Amino acid sequence: MSASQTMSIREQEKQARRREKERERRLHKDEAAERKRAAKSGFQNPQNPRRSTLLTVVCGIFALYCLFPFFYLLINATKTQSDFVSTFGLVGGHSFALWDNIVQVFTYQDGIFGRWFINTILYVVVGAGGATLLAIMGGYALAKFRFPGRKIVFAVIIGAISVPGIVLAVPQFLLFAKLGLTNTPWAMIIPSLISPFGLYLMWIFSDQAVPNELLEAARIDGAGEWRTFTTVSLPLLAPGIVTCSLFTIVATWNNYILPLIMIKDTNWYPLTIGLNNWKDQASTSGGTAIQNLVITGSLITIIPLVIAFLLLQRYWQSGLAAGAVKE
Amino acid sequence: MGVSTHTARQGIQQRHRADWRGWKFMWPFALVFVFVFIVPIVYAIYISFFQKRMIGGTVFAGLANYQRLFADPNFWGSVGRVALFTIVQVPIMLALSALMALALDSMKLHGTKFFRIVTFLPYAVPAVVSTLIWGFMYGARYGLVASINSTFGLNLDVMAPNVLLASIGNIVTWEFVGYNMLIFYSALSTIPHSLYEAAAIDGATEWQIVRRIKMPELRGSLAVTVIFSIIGSFQLFNEPSVMKSMVPGNAISTYYTPNLYAYNLSFVGNQANYAAALAIVMAVITMAIAYAVQLRSMREQMK
Numbered sequence: 320m321s322a323s324q325t326m327s328i329r330e331q332e333k334q335a336r337r338r339e340k341e342r343e344r345r346l347h348k349d350e351a352a353e354r355k356r357a358a359k360s361g362f363q364n365p366q367n368p369r370r371s372t373l374l375t376v377v378c379g380i381f382a383l384y385c386l387f388p389f390f391y392l393l394i395n396a397t398k399t400q401s402d403f404v405s406t407f408g409l410v411g412g413h414s415f416a417l418w419d420n421i422v423q424v425f426t427y428q429d430g431i432f433g434r435w436f437i438n439t440i441l442y443v444v445v446g447a448g449g450a451t452l453l454a455i456m457g458g459y460a461l462a463k464f465r466f467p468g469r470k471i472v473f474a475v476i477i478g479a480i481s482v483p484g485i486v487l488a489v490p491q492f493l494l495f496a497k498l499g500l501t502n503t504p505w506a507m508i509i510p511s512l513i514s515p516f517g518l519y520l521m522w523i524f525s526d527q528a529v530p531n532e533l534l535e536a537a538r539i540d541g542a543g544e545w546r547t548f549t550t551v552s553l554p555l556l557a558p559g560i561v562t563c564s565l566f567t568i569v570a571t572w573n574n575y576i577l578p579l580i581m582i583k584d585t586n587w588y589p590l591t592i593g594l595n596n597w598k599d600q601a602s603t604s605g606g607t608a609i610q611n612l613v614i615t616g617s618l619i620t621i622i623p624l625v626i627a628f629l630l631l632q633r634y635w636q637s638g639l640a641a642g643a644v645k646e
Numbered sequence: 647m648g649v650s651t652h653t654a655r656q657g658i659q660q661r662h663r664a665d666w667r668g669w670k671f672m673w674p675f676a677l678v679f680v681f682v683f684i685v686p687i688v689y690a691i692y693i694s695f696f697q698k699r700m701i702g703g704t705v706f707a708g709l710a711n712y713q714r715l716f717a718d719p720n721f722w723g724s725v726g727r728v729a730l731f732t733i734v735q736v737p738i739m740l741a742l743s744a745l746m747a748l749a750l751d752s753m754k755l756h757g758t759k760f761f762r763i764v765t766f767l768p769y770a771v772p773a774v775v776s777t778l779i780w781g782f783m784y785g786a787r788y789g790l791v792a793s794i795n796s797t798f799g800l801n802l803d804v805m806a807p808n809v810l811l812a813s814i815g816n817i818v819t820w821e822f823v824g825y826n827m828l829i830f831y832s833a834l835s836t837i838p839h840s841l842y843e844a845a846a847i848d849g850a851t852e853w854q855i856v857r858r859i860k861m862p863e864l865r866g867s868l869a870v871t872v873i874f875s876i877i878g879s880f881q882l883f884n885e886p887s888v889m890k891s892m893v894p895g896n897a898i899s900t901y902y903t904p905n906l907y908a909y910n911l912s913f914v915g916n917q918a919n920y921a922a923a924l925a926i927v928m929a930v931i932t933m934a935i936a937y938a939v940q941l942r943s944m945r946e947q948m949k
Contacts, residue, residue, distance in 0.1 A: 395858075
C-alpha cells in the first residue's frame with residue numbers, strides 16, 4: 320500500500336512539475352507578446368524591457384571567454400599524447416581517443432586515479448558536510464541570540480578570513496605532525512570543517528529567513544531550543560543550506576594548499592594534488608609526459624561540480640535571492 | 647504606574663541576566679575554530695621568536711627573524727609583485743563583474759539564464775585545473791599558443807618573464823569574475839522592482855536608474871568583494887605554484903609571491919621559524935590593507 324502511495328506522490332510531483340513548466344512557457348509567451356505590443360506603442364514596461372541584441376552580443380563575447388577553456392579541455396581530451404603535441408589546439412586529432420584516454424586515466428598506475436576520486440569524495444562528504452552543519456548552527460546562533468561573547472566571536476572570525484592560508488598551513492602542519500595526523504584523512508578533513516564564509520552566509524540568511532515571532536511562538540508552546548531549531552528553523556533555512564553546502568563543497572573539492580602540505584602519501588591524495596603530480600611527471604628525469612591523461616583527468620575532475628552547479632542552480636539562485644529579499 | 651515600574655524592573659533584570667542559549671549552537675564551530683585557527687596562529691607567533699642553529703638546536707632568538715625579514719630583498723620583491731598584481735588585476739576583474747551583473751539585471755539580454763550560469767561556471771573549476779588548462783593553452787611548445795605561432799608564423803610567448811604576471815592575472819580573473827558577478831547580482835536583486843517602475847513613471851532614463859538606484863546599491867557589496875579580492879591576491883599561491891614547472895626556465899622563483907616563499911622556506915628550506923615570521927608579517931599587512939580599504943561597511947551590518 321505504501322508503495323502505491325509513494326507512486327501516487329511521485330506522480331503528483333511529476334504533474335506539478337509539468338504544470339510548472341507549462342506555466343513558465345505561457346509566461347514566456349505573454350512576456351514576448353507584451354514586448355511586441357510595447358515596441359509598437361512606444362511604451363516600455365521597466366519589468367519587461369525590450370531585448371537588446373547589441374548588449375547580448377557584447378555579453379556573448381564575455382561568455383565565450385568564460386567557456387573557452389572548457390571547450391579547449393573538451394577538444395583536447397579526445398586526443399592522444401602525440402596528437403596533443405602535434406595538432407592544432409582547437410581542432411580534433413587524427414583519431415578520436417576520448418574513451419582510450421578515460422580508460423587509461425583509470426588504469427594508469429594501478430588505477431590510482433579512482434582512489435584519488437574516492438578520497439576527494441570522502442573529504443567532501445565529511446569535511447564540507449561537517450563545515451555546513453557547523454556553519455548553520457553558528458550562523459543561527461549569531462543571528463538569533465544575543466549571547467555573551469557574540470561580538471568577539473564575530474570580530475575574530477572576520478579577522479580570521481584575512482589571515483593568509485599559509486599562516487595557518489605552516490603551524491597547522493607542525494601541530495598535526497605532532498599529533499600524528501599528517502598523511503591521514505583527518506589532516507584534510509579537520510581544517511575543512513571551518514568555513515568562515517559559510518558562517519557569514521548562514522548568519523545573514525538566518526537573520527532574514529527565520530522570523531523572531533515564529534521562534535517566540537515555538538518557545539511559548541514549550542519547545543526546547545534544539546527542537547525549535549530542528550523543526551521550525553531548519554526547514555526555513557533549507558535554500559540557504561543548499562547555497563552554503565555548494566560553497567563548502569567547492570572549497571573542499573578545489574583545495575590545493577592544504578593537501579599539498581599535509582599529505583605526502585599518494586594513496587591519500589585528492590584529485591587536485593594527484594593531477595598536479597601527473598603534470599609534473601614529465602619534468603622529472605626519465606618521466607614520460609602524460610599530458611593527455613592530465614587533460615582527461617581534469618575533465619573528469621570538473622564534471623561532478625559542473626553537474627552539481629547546473630542541477631542546483633535553481634536552489635542556489637533562489638537561495639541567494641531569498642537571502643537578499645528584505646522588505 | 648505600578649505596571650510600568652514592574653515592566654521596567656523586568657527589563658533591567660533581563661538585561662542583567664546573560665543569555666547563554668546561543669552557545670548551544672555556537673560551541674561546535676567555536677571549538678573546531680580554536681583548534682584549527684587560534685592555536686596555530688598562537689603557535690606560529692611563538693615559533694617565530696626562535697631560530698634553528700647548526701649548533702645548539704632551536705634557541706630563542708627574540709626578533710632576529712623579523713630583523714632578517716625586513717632586510718630580505720626577496721621578501722619585499724615578492725610583496726611588491728603581489729601589490730602590483732592587486733592594483734592591476736582587482737579593478738579589472740571587479741569592473742567586468744559589475745558590468746556583467748548590471749547587464750544581467752537589466753533584463754535586456756536574450757537568454758539571461760544562460761549568461762548567468764555560463765559566467766559563474768568557472769568558479770566550479772579547481773584552481774589547479776584552471777591553471778593546468780590555461781597553462782596548456784599558454785604553452786609555446788605544445789599548447790594553443792604554439793599552434794597559433796606555427797599556423798600564423800608568429801612568435802608569441804605569454805609565459806615570458808615580463809608578461810607572466812599578466813598571464814597569471816588572466817587566470818585569476820577567469821576563475822573569480824563570475825563569483826564576484828554573483829555577489830553584485832544578488833545585491834542588485836534586493837532592489838524592489840516597484841522602485842524602477844516609480845522612476846520610469848517619473849521620467850527617469852535608463853542611465854539615471856543605473857546611476858541613482860543601482861550604483862549606490864552596488865557600493866555595499868563592492869566593499870565586500872574588494873576586501874575578499876585583496877586578501878585573495880595577496881595570498882596568491884595556487885596558480886604560480888602549479889605553473890612553476892610549466893614555465894620555461896626559472897621564471898617563477900621560489901620567492902615569486904610571499905606565500906610561495908613561505909611554503910618553500912618551511913617545506914623545502916626547512917626554515918619553519920623564519921617562514922612563520924614571514925607569514926605573520928604578511929597577515930598583518932593584509933589585515934591592515936583590508937581595514938584601510940573598508941571593513942567598516944561589513945561591521946555596520948553586524949550592528
